[in-house]
Amino acid sequence: MTRTTCxxxxxxxxxxxxxxxxxxxxxxxxxxxxxxFTNITVKMYELFPNGARKATLCSPGNEHWGCTAxxxxxxxxxxxxxxxxxxFTGNPVTVxxxxxxxxxxxxxxxxxxEMGPAAxxxxxxxAQAIAARSFAYYxxxxxxxxxxxxxxxxxxxxxxxxxxxxxKASIDVAVQNRYYLSRSSDDLPILAQYxxxxxxxxxxxxxxxxxxxxxxxxxHSDVVQSGHGHGLSQKGAGRWxxxxxxxxxxxxxxxxxxxxxxxxxxxxxxxxxxxxxDAASSNAIQTPDRRFNVLWTQWARPSGYPTGLCSRVxxxxxxxxxxxxxxxxxxxxxxxxxxxxxxxxxxxxxxxGADLFIPLTVGPGSGNLYIDLxxxxxxxxxxxxxxxxxxxxxxxxxxxxxxxxxxxxIERGYIxxx
Amino acid sequence: MRSISRILRNTLSVLLLLALAAGAVWLITQSRPRxxxxxxxxxxPLATPTASRHEPTQAPARPTATxxxxxxxxxxxxxxxxxxxxxxxxxxxxxTFSEPKVVLTNTSGIDIxxxxxxxxxxxxxxxxxxxxREQIEILDIRSGDLKVYGERVGSSGKPVWLPAxxxxxxxxxxxxxxxxxxxxxxxxxxxxxxxxVNGLSLAVSPxxxxxxxxxxxxxxxxxxWDSTGRTTQAMPFDLNRWKSFERPANKRNFQSVWSxxxxxxxxxxxxxxxxxxxxxxxxxxxxxxxxxxEQGPTWVFEAKWSPDGHYLAMIxxxxxxxxxxxxxxxxxxxxxxxxxQLRPKLAMSHVWDIIWAPDSKHIMxxxxxxxxxxxxxxxxxxxxxxxxxxxxxLPEHILGGGSSNPGMQLAWSxxxxxxxxxxxxxxxxxxxxxxxxxxxxxxxxxx
Numbered sequence: 001m002t003r004t005t006c007x008x009x010x011x012x013x014x015x016x017x018x019x020x021x022x023x024x025x026x027x028x029x030x031x032x033x034x035x036x037f038t039n040i041t042v043k044m045y046e047l048f049p050n051g052a053r054k055a056t057l058c059s060p061g062n063e064h065w066g067c068t069a070x071x072x073x074x075x076x077x078x079x080x081x082x083x084x085x086x087x088f089t090g091n092p093v094t095v096x097x098x099x100x101x102x103x104x105x106x107x108x109x110x111x112x113x114e115m116g117p118a119a120x121x122x123x124x125x126x127a128q129a130i131a132a133r134s135f136a137y138y139x140x141x142x143x144x145x146x147x148x149x150x151x152x153x154x155x156x157x158x159x160x161x162x163x164x165x166x167x168k169a170s171i172d173v174a175v176q177n178r179y180y181l182s183r184s185s186d187d188l189p190i191l192a193q194y195x196x197x198x199x200x201x202x203x204x205x206x207x208x209x210x211x212x213x214x215x216x217x218x219x220h221s222d223v224v225q226s227g228h229g230h231g232l233s234q235k236g237a238g239r240w241x242x243x244x245x246x247x248x249x250x251x252x253x254x255x256x257x258x259x260x261x262x263x264x265x266x267x268x269x270x271x272x273x274x275x276x277x278d279a280a281s282s283n284a285i286q287t288p289d290r291r292f293n294v295l296w297t298q299w300a301r302p303s304g305y306p307t308g309l310c311s312r313v314x315x316x317x318x319x320x321x322x323x324x325x326x327x328x329x330x331x332x333x334x335x336x337x338x339x340x341x342x343x344x345x346x347x348x349x350x351x352x353g354a355d356l357f358i359p360l361t362v363g364p365g366s367g368n369l370y371i372d373l374x375x376x377x378x379x380x381x382x383x384x385x386x387x388x389x390x391x392x393x394x395x396x397x398x399x400x401x402x403x404x405x406x407x408x409x410i411e412r413g414y415i416x417x418x
Numbered sequence: 419m420r421s422i423s424r425i426l427r428n429t430l431s432v433l434l435l436l437a438l439a440a441g442a443v444w445l446i447t448q449s450r451p452r453x454x455x456x457x458x459x460x461x462x463p464l465a466t467p468t469a470s471r472h473e474p475t476q477a478p479a480r481p482t483a484t485x486x487x488x489x490x491x492x493x494x495x496x497x498x499x500x501x502x503x504x505x506x507x508x509x510x511x512x513x514t515f516s517e518p519k520v521v522l523t524n525t526s527g528i529d530i531x532x533x534x535x536x537x538x539x540x541x542x543x544x545x546x547x548x549x550x551r552e553q554i555e556i557l558d559i560r561s562g563d564l565k566v567y568g569e570r571v572g573s574s575g576k577p578v579w580l581p582a583x584x585x586x587x588x589x590x591x592x593x594x595x596x597x598x599x600x601x602x603x604x605x606x607x608x609x610x611x612x613x614x615v616n617g618l619s620l621a622v623s624p625x626x627x628x629x630x631x632x633x634x635x636x637x638x639x640x641x642x643w644d645s646t647g648r649t650t651q652a653m654p655f656d657l658n659r660w661k662s663f664e665r666p667a668n669k670r671n672f673q674s675v676w677s678x679x680x681x682x683x684x685x686x687x688x689x690x691x692x693x694x695x696x697x698x699x700x701x702x703x704x705x706x707x708x709x710x711x712e713q714g715p716t717w718v719f720e721a722k723w724s725p726d727g728h729y730l731a732m733i734x735x736x737x738x739x740x741x742x743x744x745x746x747x748x749x750x751x752x753x754x755x756x757x758x759q760l761r762p763k764l765a766m767s768h769v770w771d772i773i774w775a776p777d778s779k780h781i782m783x784x785x786x787x788x789x790x791x792x793x794x795x796x797x798x799x800x801x802x803x804x805x806x807x808x809x810x811x812l813p814e815h816i817l818g819g820g821s822s823n824p825g826m827q828l829a830w831s832x833x834x835x836x837x838x839x840x841x842x843x844x845x846x847x848x849x850x851x852x853x854x855x856x857x858x859x860x861x862x863x864x865x
Contacts, residue, residue, distance in 0.1 A: 045792075049719075050744045050768055052786065052794040055820050055842055055851030056527060061550030063572040063591070069741070072574055072591065072618065073823055076671040077688040077717070077740055083591060085550075085572070118739040151792025154743060162741065196745055197712070222710035226745040235712065246712060248738050253711055 034187045036178065036279035037140045040106050042155055043092040043147040049078045051150030062086040066148060069109075069159040080162040087157050097136060098178065102158060107132055107175045109159040114194075115234055117167040119248045121241035122174070124234070126263040128194070129174035130276065131232050134181040137189035137279075178279035179286060181271055183209060184322035187283040190274060195227025197235040197247075202270065205230025211272040211353040214318065216296050217256045220245045232270040240266050257297045262391045268320035269293050272353035275322065290330075290386050291321035292373050294393040295355060313362055313395060315371060318355045325350040328378045332358065333385070335372055335392060336365030342374060342383055369395045492660035495693055495702035500755030503728060503804060508777065510800055510809040512864040518815060518841050518857035521559060528854045529826035530838050531576045535626075537831040540838050541579050541586065542856065543823070554588050554601070559836075559858060567601040568608055573823055575618025581626030583645035589615055589631075598631055600645070611643055612650065617671030623696075624680045632672060640674065640685070654699050661690050661703065673718075677727045682754065684723070684730055688737070689715035693754075704752065706759075709736030719747055720771075720825050724778035729753055729803060731781055733769050744768065749783055751803055762806035764799050771818065771827040776834035779803055782811065784818045784827055784839075793849040794819070796827075798839075812859070817841055820854040835861055 045053035047066030058067035063085045065071040070084035087103045099105030107129060115128040132153055139146050148155040160171060181190045190209050200219055204212045210230045217239040238247030243259025246252060260266055264276055268291055276286040296316040315332070319325055325346055333342045343360050350356050362369065370392035374383035386392075522528060526545035531554075533540055540557045554568040554577050568577075570590035577588035585602040598612035598620075616632040623629070629643045630653075638658030643650045657672055672687045676696070685692045685701075694701040706716040713736040720733040730752040735744045747768045751760040766785035773782045781801045786794035796818040798811035818827040820842030828839040841857035844850065 048768070048770065048786075048794060050747075050786075050794075052768075052789055053792045055793065055844055055849065057850065059550060061572065063550075072572060075617070075673065075687070075719075077737065080741070081671075082594070083572075113741070113743070116739045116742055119742075147792060149792035150743065151789070159741075220712065222712040224710075224713075248712070251711060251738075 034137075034141075034182075034189065034283060036180065036283070037137060038096060038098070039094050040097050040136055040140055040146065041092050041094045042106070042152075043145060044086070044088070044155075044157075045147055045149055046073075047149055047154070047156070049074055051154045053147060053149035053151065057091050058086045058088070059091060060086060060089055066156060069113075069156045069162050080158075084158060097133065098175065102161065105160065106136065106155060108171055109157060110136075110153045110155050111174055112163055112167065112171050113154045113156050113159045115238075117163060117170045119250065120234075120238045121247075121249055122170050123241035123261060123263050124237040124247070124266065125170060126174040127232065127237050127241075127266040128234065129171075130179045130181060130263065130267060131192040131194050131271075133175075133179070133279075134189045134192035135194075137180055138191045141189060179276050180279055181209075181267060181274050182277050182283070184273050184275050184289070187277055190271065191231075192271065193228065193231035194234055194270075195229055195231070196233070197223055197227065198225045198229045198233055199223040202231070202233060202236075203229035209271045209274050213269060213272065213353060214295060214316075214355050216316070217245065220253050222253070232267070237266045237270070240269070258294050258393060258395075260293065260391075264291075265293055265320070265391060269318060272320075273322045288386070288389040289322045290373070290375060291319075291390045292386060292393075293318045293320045294371055294395075297371070297393075297395055299396065311362055311398075313360045313369075313371070315358050315360055316355060317350070317358060317373075319350045319352050321352055324352065325373075329375055331374050331376060331383065332360055333372055333374055333383075334360065334362050334395075335370040335387075337367050339365075340370075340372055340374075340385055340387075342376070345378075366399055368397050371395055491662075492692070492701055492703050495704050495757065497753075497755060497757030501728075503753065503755075504779075508779070508863055510780070510802055510807060513780075513800060513809075513811075514862045514864075515811055515837075516860035516862075518812070518817065518839065518859050520841065520855050520857050521562065522557060522564075522856040523843075524854050526854065527820060527851075528840065528856050529573070529576075529823045530829050530840065530856065531826060532579065532829045533831045533838070534579050535581055535832060537833045537836070540829070540856075541577060543573060543577065543826070545573075554586055556586070556603075557856075559838075565603060566605055567603055568599060568605055570599075575620065576823065576826055578620045578622045578629070579626075580622060580629065580645050583627070585645065587611070587620055587622075587629055589618055589620065595634075598629075598643070612641065617673065619671070619673035621674040621676045621683065623676055624678050630674050630676065630683065638672065640672070655694070655701060657685055657687075657692060657701075660692060660701060673721070675721050675723060675730075677723045677730075677754075678725055679727045681727065682723075684721050686718040686721055686732075688740075689717040691718050691721075691732075704757075706734065706750075712738075713745070714738035716750075719744075722772060722774060724774050724803075725776055726778040728755065728778055731772050731774065731803075733772060747785070749781070749801065751781070760803065760806065762801050762803075762808060764801065764808055765810075766797065766799070768794070770794075770796065771825060773828055773830045773837070775800075775830060776832060782828065782830060782837065783808075791849055793844075798828075815841070816844075817857075819844075820851050830861075834863075837861060 044058040046056045046064040063072045063083050065074050067086040069080050071079040072083040095104050095106050097106045110132050111129045115125050146152050181192050202213050215236050218236045235247035240260045243256045245254045277283045295318050298314040327346045331342050331345045333340050372392045373386045376383035524544045529543045531541040542555050542557055543552050545552050552570050552573050553566050556565045567586040574589040574591050577586050585600050587600045589596050596615035598615050600609040600611050614634040616634050621630040627645050630640045636652050638656045640653045641650055642653055672685045674685045676683050680696045683694045683696055691704040692701050708715045716734050716736050718732045719735050722731050732750045733747050734750045735747045749769050766787045769783050769785040771784040783799045784796050787797045788795045795816055799808045800811050801808045818840050820840050830837050837859040839857050841855045842851050843853040845852050
């Protein structure tokens with residue numbers, strides 16, 4: 001082998017290695033393997049009022065529930081008046097997932113049936129819309145024989161038309177982005193299962209992103225399990241969006257200590273280690289890798305100290321991100337307004353989907369108090385805060401909180417302010 | 419004087435000490451942390467608000483209405499007692515049921531409206547497989563003869579038999595409204611009885627002569643059609659004025675059912691159940707309570723009187739907003755004498771159909787026990803009303819379903835000997851209907 005040949009081979013090898021490293025590094029983030037669908041084909045059945053299908057397929061002229069929301073076979077609490085028959089000429093039907101017209105739309109009829117805007121908070125409906133789109137994508141890709149029953153998603157033609165103008169606007173907002181859910185490792189849609197309700201904790205659904213997660217906001221004695229318990233709890237989502245023990249915007253069962261104003265907070269809570277992607281923008285990732293949710297908090301004054309002295313915040317944190325929190329890298333802090341302070345590293349490792357109960361002593365300040373996490377490997381310089389790429393958790397608004405320095409160490413918890 | 423001042427001084431000192439002690443207690447109390455929540459991994463960290471659960475009024479007799487306090491409100495029913503319910507001479511085990519026998523098939527759909535009083539004929543509806551039309555027919559189960567009484571576009575509720583007129587009354591949809599029609603068996607001579615009909619409910623009086631229905635112009639005022647005089651008159655009350663309904667006016671469609679002795683008429687809609695005295699037209703509301711704060715008020719999906727008029731059996735559910743998918747339906751039985759509401763627990767998530775046994779002590783319930791490929795698998799259960807016990811009936815059979823209009827899947831003959839039930843033939847894989855079928859089950863009881 002000549003020297004020139006050797007050099008050429010070395011260059012080729014280097015180029016190959018470089019190319020390989022470039023492609024493998026970008027595969028998870030930029031190379032798109034999934035082409036989002038625009039249409040969905042659905043086999044249409046008459047339905048029972050619980051969304052289960054009857055054995056009869058819809059045909060033109062059919063005025064039964066399932067074939068139309070303006071039906072005539074059930075009372076006024078199922079059917080809307082006046083009667084308007086099945087709007088399609090055939091069966092199965094192929095409609096646009098994002099469509100807007102009565103005989104050519106899917107999500108606009110699915111979302112309000114699955115989560116009625118008369119009772120659910122808009123943020124919960126936005127989360128539901130993304131889950132519903134992901135669920136549809138998944139089954140289309142799987143080649144499933146999709147039907148309009150709750151075996152898949154309740155698709156009742158004309159459902160959108162039964163809504164008030166403000167409710168329609170709420171649905172329009174919820175479906176306006178073509179966001180869907182994928183695993184962190186690729187851009188393929190996940191099986192975004194959802195169900196009505198479950199107390200305290202969801203159930204494992206057989207997928208790495210359908211882990212059982214703590215759901216302490218669903219703790220009222222009225223909460224009973226309804227549905228399979230895998231993935232997003234619809235009523236749970238409604239409760240988190242409101243920060244109330246009731247999912248229903250017309251009902252108040254008592255305030256919860258936190259609320260989640262961002263739909264991504266709800267989705268990453270119920271689906272573990274996922275990303276939200278934009279199907280309208282080359283499946284671009286919309287969520288950061290490092291994320292957290294506060295499941296519960298309590299503002300507790302240490303024993304023996306009067307109002308306004310030093311305070312401790314008990315936190316129940318949930319790792320909703322795609323990476324494990326290492327105790328030598330991830331810390332928790334607090335922000336008075338936009339000014340954040342590190343409080344200390346986490347006491348232990350927390351994998352995605354797991355949670356951690358931790359007390360935090362807050363330093364002096366006033367105004368809005370937020371909780372945020374930061375990434376700062378031991379020995380490195382400035383912390384990289386999770387926010388504002390991820391929503392900081394508002395704890396409350398406080399007039400004044402003064403120094404903690406006179407507190408006994410035992411009261412400060414094991415994370416000391418500054 | 420000195421002693422007085424000493425007493426005064428001592429008293430003031432004691433008062434001062436008491437005040438200081440009270441202040442100290444207050445300070446200690448205030449400085450204590452608020453009660454900590456439960457451990458996060460356990461129960462609710464917040465206090466559970468009280469949800470006032472309304473228990474049904476339990477008092478003695480047929481419901482009587484106390485005078486209404488306001489023109490738009492009606493009082494709750496009070497029950498003044500009455501005969502104690504008799505324990506059935508039959509136990510659940512005393513019933514035997516034959517294998518279902520197919521007596522009629524139709525490729526598109528058959529539904530059962532009920533038996534005629536002779537116990538030999540069935541009022542049914544069957545769909546035309548080619549066009550979406552429905553025929554209203556009477557099937558003679560002995561001869562197999564079918565007699566067409568009417569035809570309608572789509573399906574618009576359960577037709578009823580009017581014994582006095584020997585006719586069938588049914589609702590049908592026209593272009594913009596619904597009509598009430600009566601047929602004596604000649605499809606070419608159909609009588610138009612009412613126009614602009616609201617809802618799908620028809621209730622026949624026990625004498626088989628009168629019919630209750632609703633129409634848009636009279637709203638919540640039921641209309642009473644007399645088949646003898648061919649006259650219609652509005653009943654002297656407006657159900658919509660008896661309660662402040664949350665739902666828009668055009669959605670308040672009532673259903674009604676007349677008790678076998680004519681003494682009571684039950685009217686129900688979301689979320690109200692009214693009982694009206696059939697003679698005085700005095701009404702009252704039955705408190706069904708709320709299922710829970712999260713699930714919403716209980717309301718009646720379907721109601722049927724026991725043959726002796728002692729009970730009103732109901733399929734109840736709870737929803738928080740219109741159009742919500744029903745997460746459950748269950749059987750509830752109102753004792754019309756005591757007001758007691760019985761709720762037998764059945765091994766099904768949804769009860770879809772109920773029928774009374776002729777002895778008024780047992781109910782046959784048909785409901786969903788599971789779903790396969792989204793198709794609800796329905797099973798039959800025989801329920802003892804008083805004990806709440808139930809027994810699966812023909813558990814190896816999947817019955818009901820098919821096209822199935824609500825409340826039209828089964829009927830028990832007046833003599834108690836036969837149950838008519840839907841028994842569609844399904845494709846094994848897709849569970850789509852290949853053929854709808856009507857079956858008869860012979861019922862026998864041990865003496």
